[in-house]
Amino acid sequence: MSTASKLTTVEVNDKTGIATLTMCRPPVNGQNLELLLDIKSSIKEIENNSSRGLIITSASPKVFCAGLDILEMYKPDQQRLRAVWTELQNVWCALYGISVPTAAAINGHAPAGGCLLATACEYRVMVPDCRIGLNETQLGIIAPKWLVSGFLNVLPKRVAERALTQSRLFTTDEALQEGLIDEIATSKEEAVEKCAAFIGTFARVNSVARALTKQQFRADNLRQFHKEREQDVEIFLSLVNRPEVQKGIGLYLEGLKKKKANKK
Numbered sequence: 001m002s003t004a005s006k007l008t009t010v011e012v013n014d015k016t017g018i019a020t021l022t023m024c025r026p027p028v029n030g031q032n033l034e035l036l037l038d039i040k041s042s043i044k045e046i047e048n049n050s051s052r053g054l055i056i057t058s059a060s061p062k063v064f065c066a067g068l069d070i071l072e073m074y075k076p077d078q079q080r081l082r083a084v085w086t087e088l089q090n091v092w093c094a095l096y097g098i099s100v101p102t103a104a105a106i107n108g109h110a111p112a113g114g115c116l117l118a119t120a121c122e123y124r125v126m127v128p129d130c131r132i133g134l135n136e137t138q139l140g141i142i143a144p145k146w147l148v149s150g151f152l153n154v155l156p157k158r159v160a161e162r163a164l165t166q167s168r169l170f171t172t173d174e175a176l177q178e179g180l181i182d183e184i185a186t187s188k189e190e191a192v193e194k195c196a197a198f199i200g201t202f203a204r205v206n207s208v209a210r211a212l213t214k215q216q217f218r219a220d221n222l223r224q225f226h227k228e229r230e231q232d233v234e235i236f237l238s239l240v241n242r243p244e245v246q247k248g249i250g251l252y253l254e255g256l257k258k259k260k261a262n263k264k
């Protein structure tokens with residue numbers, strides 16, 4: 001069974017009942033407004049179609065998700081920027097709070113918003129030689145508490161604080177060593193299989209008891225998020241609009257373009 005929207009697909013495995021949500025926005029799954037809206041509606045679809053679990057992955061061969069589309073933040077249209085941040089909040093909230101088991105098959109790099117998606121899940125399997133982490137400070141922006149909460153669920157506070165302040169991107173091996181991911185897989189297919197095996201471990205657990213237990217563990221972070229979400233949008237907008245932050249984002253974009261030119 002398969003449904004497709006423009007920038008994501010949802011496929012439910014007939015045998016296992018597990019849904020795979022694939023992000024398909026080339027080249028790097030940059031989270032623009034349209035991708036975020038599609039991810040959100042795919043999560044809602046999975047929530048409502050009685051799937052036994054959710055695996056999130058990417059159609060790109062090298063990148064799981066490059067985080068927010070930086071072009072949305074550079075010389076932004078204010079209304080659109082507001083919508084982008086609100087939808088990033090909605091995606092996190094939907095994925096972090098969904099009752100079914102969740103796993104990320106991280107088949108490529110996962111900086112910033114990519115790491116956010118992965119750490120909103122309950123389990124992570126990553127392919128070798130990639131990088132994952134929250135590198136917002138590199139762009140002159142500060143990741144708010146809700147964005148860091150999944151990261152803090154899996155890493156000791158001291159490691160998380162240092163990683164965020166240093167804008168550290170962990171290699172696959174480092175991520176495994178620190179507990180940021182749970183397993184390494186040699187390919188995307190193997191990563192998806194390992195995610196499915198994790199979700200399969202709940203087959204004999206009462207699904208309502210499981211869901212309520214998950215909710216109990218996550219309720220404090222979600223409650224705090226809902227209390228602060230409107231203020232968080234205003235903070236994000238004022239931060240991104242600062243001239244020095246705009247300058248930093250512009251330089252960062254130039255760096256990405258130069259990197260590509262040097263590869264040629």
Ligand code: CO8
Binds near residue numbers: 027112136143144256
């Ligand atoms: N947004 C827009 N375009 C991007 C992004 C991005 N995040 N990342 C890469 N691109 C573009 C590149 O500019 C390039 O474009 P073009 O083909 O037009 O030259 C194309 O995608 C391919 O990029 P690369 O050649 O770099 O591809 P690689 O496969 O070599 O590398 C990486 C992939 C590792 C993902 C690399 O592109 C990279 O590091 N990208 C930047 C990732 C990043 O720093 N993202 C941070 C976004 S900020 C965020 O998500 C959270 C914001 C929180 C704010 C909190 C405020 C309160």
